[in-house]
Amino acid sequence: MKTKKIYLAALLLAATMTTACEEWLKIEPQYEITDTDLYKNTAGYYKVVNGLYRQMSEFSLYGKELSWGMTDVWARYYAVDPASDYKSYPQMYNLEYDAKEAASLASAAWSAGYKVIAQANDLIANTEKTDAGFFTYDEVDRNTILGEAYAIRAMMHFDLMRLFGASLEVDADGRYIPYVTTYPSTVNPPIPNREFMGKVIDDLKKAQGLLETYDVEVNPSYATSTTNRFFASSNPAQGKFYNNRGTRLNYYAVTVLLARACLWAQETDDALTYAQEIIDLVTAKKLQFATSSSILNIPKMFDDLLFGFYHEKLVETFEPYANNTNPRQLAIDDKPFFTTPTNDYRKNFLNTSTNFLKKYTVSVTEEKDKIIPNIRISEAYYIAAECLYKTDMTTAAADLMVVRKARGYSSPALSGSMSEEAFWEALTYEYRKEFIGEGQLIFFYKRTNRPITFSEGNFDHKGKLALPIPDSESAI
Template identity: 35%
Template sequence: MNITKLIIGISILFSLTGCNDWLTVTPKDSLDEDQLFATGAGYRNALHGIYKNMASNAMYGKEMTWGTLDVLGQVYYAYYLPDSYESMSNYKYEDENAKTLIDGMWSKTYNAIANSNNLLSRIGSEDPSKFSGGEMEKNTIEGEALALRALLHFDMLRLFAPAKEESNTTYIPYFEKYPSTYEPNLSISEFMEKVIRDLEKAKTLVAPTDTVSERRDRLNSKNRFTMGTIDGNIEHNVTDLFEAYRGFRINYYAINGVLARAYAFIGKYEEAFNITEEIITAVDNTKQRLFSFTPNADVEENPKTFLDLLFGLSNEKLADNYTAEYNATGKLYVDHYTITFDDNADYRNTKLLTKSGTKYFSTKYLPSSINSITSHICAKLIPMVRLSEMYYIRAEYYASINDFSNAIKEMDIVRDGRECTKGRLDDIIKDEKSFRKELIKEAQREFIGEGQVFFYFKKFNQPIYSSMKESDFTLPLPDSETIL
């Protein structure tokens, strides 16, 4: 596996070395790393660098959300796609364009994992006095790095392994050491044990930062994506930027959200359900819910509907990058419009899509016409974990015990939040098959531009097109990175 070199500068820059010099770590490289981690501020910068990498175009800034992943999920009309996506849209993974995209996602993700492991290999032995926030800050940095390591590995598994485990089969490695050039491929169950272990430890480390009463309000809808004034009390103002913007970091509730996703992935629906309870009932010091659905009246200003967003990344060029695609010859027109968007009251239809001729385009990533703090947040915000997913996970739990009445109720909480017509699911969902069909349709409405639609089809082994093969859901390992 490629080893990352950390270089000190105005920002932390991360670059992959070539395969032939994996093991070349010069005294200069070691000195740079020692200098970086000599102070608590250096640990902050290293953590920030991981988030910055994750927000790059090769990862969640494009390809692992509204780019390649949504192409794989057939969110867009294949006929109108840019040429670079034609192979991926047709699941021709051996074509050069597809190989380039796959290699970029793989290498950048394992690069970010290596950076997480480098930080984790050092922070455990550090004295809390090195950090301006003491032990709480040290634990927060360690917990976030652990959670990111788990999230990144989990997404690689979801891409490069099948949804259903095959006996005596291993897929990809889980890297826990730095430096490390080799780890054995693991089975899905072995791999997921490590994902869940890291997330469980991470949430314990991060919990005091986000759940103690004097800090809880930093995660409410007014504050988690801004610097914020806590409780309107000037004495509670956030004066340290590292303690602000908790929505742009994998905070305690976001870790729980990923953990619920992980438990649902392996079929432990009751465990997943129990975790979601803490998220959906979380309140600030005024007893207002931390996470709620954005009202229809605010959607034009807030097309990312971030009131229900547990965690997102930040890319200052995001709106510009998406606008360039919007204006390009190859278009990201939304497919399945007539079938999926069948409710004219649903603001995901009326407010988050725009018509271009006879086709529809998602406006989620386009700049808002309203100039405000909220619209500026939206312009750079990359959605990662939503409240709506927690309700879908709860619905999956009820469906797993054949309680479709309560499954509908959980789905309707999201639909009510999006102002859908009431009662539409009551006569539709009657069994597991109809439940899965409607849940996938909900995901198609809810997660446009967020890279999750493909995974909903995959985990239910539901072909997106009749000609699609089950093997199309699993990406091949890049040639240059195949681990033997």
């Protein structure tokens, strides 16, 4: 019997961007595999899930531009050379989004992001129509695969909105990008900002409920234990697919992602609920913070890291940008900020002799060196503090102090008597210190509509922190 052929790019279905309305989510032929091979057994589903993460780790997405590259340039972490032959970074630094090179970066992120969404939608459709009994581990497999697919779809939509849409603080009802839930898909008009975020949160809630089966009920240690979360020495009983939960959107990472999305959507009560769930786990010692010694030797702080992307070529890709003879170098802009006070262990994020970031230059192990941090426990404390500061400054200050003490920075202490402006100064300090090289800071500035802080003071972006929709996609 003849089988219909489905084409995969790098073990994934990839979407072409030929026209705005009809072909932007269709299949680009690279090499082919039959549909019966793709979804004929549990191993095939595993491959599709793994392929999604591989695609998200491309340089145009979290492998570079949405981590230590474009987004951190945008946040002015780096002293970007305006004469650099890599023009896109100086253009992003100066908010020159319409310039050719910067527009190319934006277009690549848009295209790659919606390719991920297309494949996630195909995986969701196939998994939902398949009974649990089909899978090797029944409901455990089905729920984990489906939960991760929903989480990926939500996360990718959310970050595309954070790139291309306005924050709700600036324009709550504007229409920027579509939320795509079917495969194949053709016409998808942009929907209102608040409605869009409702769909992100709904998908994340589904994901969290599904992922609870394995990560909370069956085998929590592979997501809660730092040793097991990243490259455990042995596989769990369910096999290799369930190892390395820190490189997958596990239950605990999705819980922080839910808090992040709810905060963006200005749903502070829900954001606090999800953030507090993680805080309570730390209090109960089921999750842990990085210690001073681990920060000194391992600037990626794996104890704190709930989720990060894996990229084989990370070190080789970053090295040219940490070279003071390269005009494309990404030297840290505000050296005194990162090196003081001396009791803040995060000073070790910076190589003071070269002014380059150490998160991607310090050798840990061959495998851990390939991890790109994305979701941290500390973010739960920051989110909780932001949700509470207007009504309970004492608890908000205490939440920030938990992180600071874990980082060795306990004095001067923050207290419930500090002003709102002092709180925002403290929170901005935390985001700047904690997330360097991880692509999160620019979205803090965008969400709060606060000025970008860098060596020369404060830069008023005037709310202009949204990339233009690529011309070829403007009609979507």
